[in-house]
Amino acid sequence: MTTLSIVVDEEEPASPGARLMQTPGFGICIYAIMGYMTIIDIDLFKNELVQTLVKHPRFSSLLIEKDKRLGKYSWKRTKVDIDKHVFAPDLDPGMESPDEFVEKFVSSLSRQTLDPTKPLWEIHILNVKTSDANSTAIFKIDHSIGDGVSLISLVLACAAMRRSSNNPGVEYLPVMPSKKQKANIGIMVVIKRLFLSFWTGFLIVYYTLIDLIMVLATMLFLKDTKTPIKGERGVEISPKRFVHRIFDLDDVKLVKNAMHVSVNDVLMGVTEAGLSRYLNTRYGATTEKHTENGGEVIKKSNNTLPKNLRIRAGISFNLRPSPSDLIEVLDEKKELMGMWGNLVGIVLVPLTIALEDEPLAYIRRAKSTMDRKKLSLAPHCIYVLLKLLINFFGTKAAVLAAKNVSYKTTVGFSNVVGPKEETNLFGHPLSYISPTASGFPLALVINYQSYGNKLVIAVAADEKLIPNPHQICDDLHNSLQVFKEAVIKKGLVKDASNLC
Numbered sequence: 001m002t003t004l005s006i007v008v009d010e011e012e013p014a015s016p017g018a019r020l021m022q023t024p025g026f027g028i029c030i031y032a033i034m035g036y037m038t039i040i041d042i043d044l045f046k047n048e049l050v051q052t053l054v055k056h057p058r059f060s061s062l063l064i065e066k067d068k069r070l071g072k073y074s075w076k077r078t079k080v081d082i083d084k085h086v087f088a089p090d091l092d093p094g095m096e097s098p099d100e101f102v103e104k105f106v107s108s109l110s111r112q113t114l115d116p117t118k119p120l121w122e123i124h125i126l127n128v129k130t131s132d133a134n135s136t137a138i139f140k141i142d143h144s145i146g147d148g149v150s151l152i153s154l155v156l157a158c159a160a161m162r163r164s165s166n167n168p169g170v171e172y173l174p175v176m177p178s179k180k181q182k183a184n185i186g187i188m189v190v191i192k193r194l195f196l197s198f199w200t201g202f203l204i205v206y207y208t209l210i211d212l213i214m215v216l217a218t219m220l221f222l223k224d225t226k227t228p229i230k231g232e233r234g235v236e237i238s239p240k241r242f243v244h245r246i247f248d249l250d251d252v253k254l255v256k257n258a259m260h261v262s263v264n265d266v267l268m269g270v271t272e273a274g275l276s277r278y279l280n281t282r283y284g285a286t287t288e289k290h291t292e293n294g295g296e297v298i299k300k301s302n303n304t305l306p307k308n309l310r311i312r313a314g315i316s317f318n319l320r321p322s323p324s325d326l327i328e329v330l331d332e333k334k335e336l337m338g339m340w341g342n343l344v345g346i347v348l349v350p351l352t353i354a355l356e357d358e359p360l361a362y363i364r365r366a367k368s369t370m371d372r373k374k375l376s377l378a379p380h381c382i383y384v385l386l387k388l389l390i391n392f393f394g395t396k397a398a399v400l401a402a403k404n405v406s407y408k409t410t411v412g413f414s415n416v417v418g419p420k421e422e423t424n425l426f427g428h429p430l431s432y433i434s435p436t437a438s439g440f441p442l443a444l445v446i447n448y449q450s451y452g453n454k455l456v457i458a459v460a461a462d463e464k465l466i467p468n469p470h471q472i473c474d475d476l477h478n479s480l481q482v483f484k485e486a487v488i489k490k491g492l493v494k495d496a497s498n499l500c
Contacts, residue, residue: 011064011074011075011076012057012061012074012075012076013072013073013074013075014063014072014073014074014075014144015342016386016387016390016391016398017144017147017342017343017344018063018073018144018145018342019071019072019073019144019390019395020071020342020386020390020395020398020399020402021142021143021144021342022063022065022071022073022144022395023071023395023396023398023399025236025237025399025403026236026399026402026403026439027113027142027439028142028143028437028438028439028440029110029114029140029141029142029143029437029438029439030139030140030141030142030143030148030151030435030436030437031106031109031110031138031139031140031141031242031435031436031437031438032138032139032141032151032155032433032434032435033102033106033136033137033138033139033242033244033433033434033435033436033458034136034137034138034139034425034430034432034433034434035130035132035133035134035135035136035430035431035432035434036133036134036135036136036137036428036429036430036431037133037134037428037429037430037431038134038135038428038429039127039134039135040088040125040127040135040137040428041427041428042086042088042125044426044427044428045086045125045137045426045427045428046082046083046086047427048158048426048427049082049085049086049123049426050080050082051161052157052158052161052426053154053158053426054080054082056154057075057077058075058119058145058146059080059119059121059145060077060078060080060119061075061076061077061078061119062075062076062078062116062117062118062119063075063116063120063142063144064076069394070394070395071390071394071395071396073144078118078119080118080119081118084118085118085119085121085122085123086122086123086125087122087123087124087125088124088125088126088127089124089126091126091127091128092128093127093128093129095128098128098129098130099130099131101126101128102126102128102130102136103241103242103243105124105126105138106138106242106436107239107240107241107242107463109124109138109140110239110240110242110438110439111239114140114142120141120142120144120145121139121140121141121142121145122139122140123137123138123139123140124137124138124140125137125138126138132246132431132432133431133432134431135428137426143342143437143439144342146342147316147318147342147343147344148316148414148416148435148447149318149344149416150342151435152416152417152418152433155418155419155425155433156419158425158426159419159423159424159425200375203375204375204376204377207372207373207375207376207378208376208377208378208381210376211347211348211373211376211378212378212381212382214348215348215378215382215405218312218348218404218405218408218409219401219404219405219408220404222408223310223408224310224311224312224408224409224410225306225308225309225310225311227279227282227309227311227410228279228282228283228465228466229275229278229279229282229410229411229443229444229465229466230311230410230443230465231407231410231441231442231443231444231462231465232407233407233441235407235441235442235443235462235465236403236439236440236441236442238443238462238463238464239462239463239464240438240460240461240462240463241460241461241463241466241469242436242458242459242460243458243459243461243469243470243473244432244434244436244456244457244458244459244473245456245457245473245474245476245477246432246454246455246456246457247454247455247456247457247477247480248453248454248455249450249452249453249454249455250453251480251481251484252266252267252455252480254484254487254493255363255480255483255484255487257493258487258492258493259360259363259364259367259487259492261363261366261367262367262370263415263450264370264415265363265366265367265370266363266366266480266483267415267448268349268366268369268370268413269362269363269365269366269367269479269483270362270476270479270480270483271313271351271411271413271446271476272351272352272353272362272365272366273356273359273362273475273479273482273483274472274475274476274477274478274479275311275351275353275411275472275475276305276353276354276355276356277355277475277478277479278471278472278475279305279309279353280303280304280305280355281471281475283304283305283306284304303355305353305354305355309353310350311350311351311353311410311411312348312349312350312351312409312410312411313348313349313351313409313410313411313412313413314346314347314348314349314405314406314409314411314412314413314442315346315347315348315349315373315413315414316344316345316346316412316413316414317344317345317346317347317379318343318344319343319344319345319379319380319383343383344379344383345378345379345380345381345382345383346379346382346405347373347376347378347379347382348405348409349369349370349373349413350369351410351411352365359479359482359483359486360483360486360487360490362479362483363483386398386401386402389401402441403441406440406441406442407441409442410442410443410444411442411444411445411446412440412442412444412445412446413445413446413447414445414446414447414448415447415448415449416435416447416448416449416450417450418433418449418450418451418452419451419452420452421452422451422452430451432451432454432456433449433451433456434447434449434456434458435447435449435456435458436458436459436460437460438460440460443461443462443465443466444459444460444461444462444465444466444472445459445460445461446458446459446472446476447459447460457473457476457477459472459473
């Protein structure tokens with residue numbers, strides 16, 4: 001048995017976000033499904049965890065309830081018995097349908113609660129080969145420990161820490177570029193910049209007010225249209241299925257560069273187009289197959305989408321830059337000092353559900369929408385308002401407000417940037433990262449995660465409302481391919497001949 005002993009008598013108050021996640025009926029857990037290129041050596045994996053992850057204060061602390069009425073908690077360091085956190089069931093390596101087995105295993109984990117008498121995380125190792133990896137490690141982490149950006153930063157730090165320990169003196173974390181010297185500028189440039197600053201300030205105030213009014217209206221009365229993917233009250237406790245699909249990140253970058261937009265704009269366009277395809281099928285659209293240029297092409301034969309559907313996505317915005325000195329925290333040379341935890345804001349984004357004759361219209365619309373949202377300070381304001389609700393009225397009031405908004409929207413969306421290069425994590429080469437979550441008051445949550453030259457789309461879907469979540473993955477992938485073909489056909493891609 002491997003135990004990390006940490007003796008610290010002092011307790012650290014839990015952040016408002018951590019307190020919110022402990023409110024009854026709002027128990028959100030993060031699942032990081034990590035595929036590895038090799039079979040996992042259990043003992044090596046545990047040892048690597050003890051040397052890295054377990055040294056992080058949140059992964060070696062208990063969450064202690066201090067005031068039940070106001071929902072106050074604190075973190076207290078404790079001894080970590082790694083054998084009580086890492087589980088590796090005996091599996092038949094030659095089992096049939098290993099991909100389906102892993103999906104069902106993750107789904108079963110979402111029906112279980114974490115043991116509050118130990119740090120709120122656990123890992124399940126499945127040494128069975130799937131279509132995307134030779135083994136899988138499923139990290140189940142209580143959302144009170146941290147948000148997606150914080151956890152990805154920790155993954156990078158764990159990988160870099162072990163590499164640097166094997167190669168002393170070598171810097172592995174990225175270094176921020178130095179600022180360039182500003183050139184002398186003329187009076188007309190100064191006047192132009194002042195005017196642009198004034199106009200930008202006006203737009204920031206305007207878009208912030210509009211977004212806050214929409215959130216307030218949603219909290220009180222404004223609801224999305226009832227559709228096959230719209231959840232109702234109680235959806236957070238219903239069984240979920242978790243599936244993923246791995247795309248080529250270069251396809252996304254190709255469309256991004258051709259359209260002069262951001263990766264996030266492309267992914268929003270993919271989401272809007274993919275959900276339009278999926279809902280069209282759910283509303284009874286038929287398909288026809290025909291042969292074109294020697295290959296089989298599937299084409300929608302009719303449009304059954306109702307008009308004027310109101311469907312909105314709740315998008316998570318990270319409000320804190322990624323912590324850059326987590327290695328020092330893991331080495332116990334530095335305290336967290338507020339640079340860790342849940343610091344995200346939510347903004348509501350309308351999705352236009354329609355079958356467009358011009359595929360790239362989805363991306364243009366997504367860019368226009370996201371450009372406005374980037375100017376809005378609504379995510380910051382919403383975070384502050386929730387914090388005030390928690391401090392003055394307790395976590396139950398904040399959860400009630402958050403749920404009222406989520407119940408009246410349709411889908412959750414996030415996009416997290418992962419390691420730019422493939423890496424070894426906990427002693428084994430990592431193939432992919434698929435993040436998802438359970439406990440959200442939504443029937444559908446779509447997470448995008450980059451890793452090396454891969455893009456993983458992870459879908460968490462209500463089993464009853466969305467019995468075929470793989471179809472959503474197919475429709476998202478097909479939408480991206482349609483975008484790629486469109487930019488090539490329009491001549492927006494340089495050296496398109498090399499793509500064939």
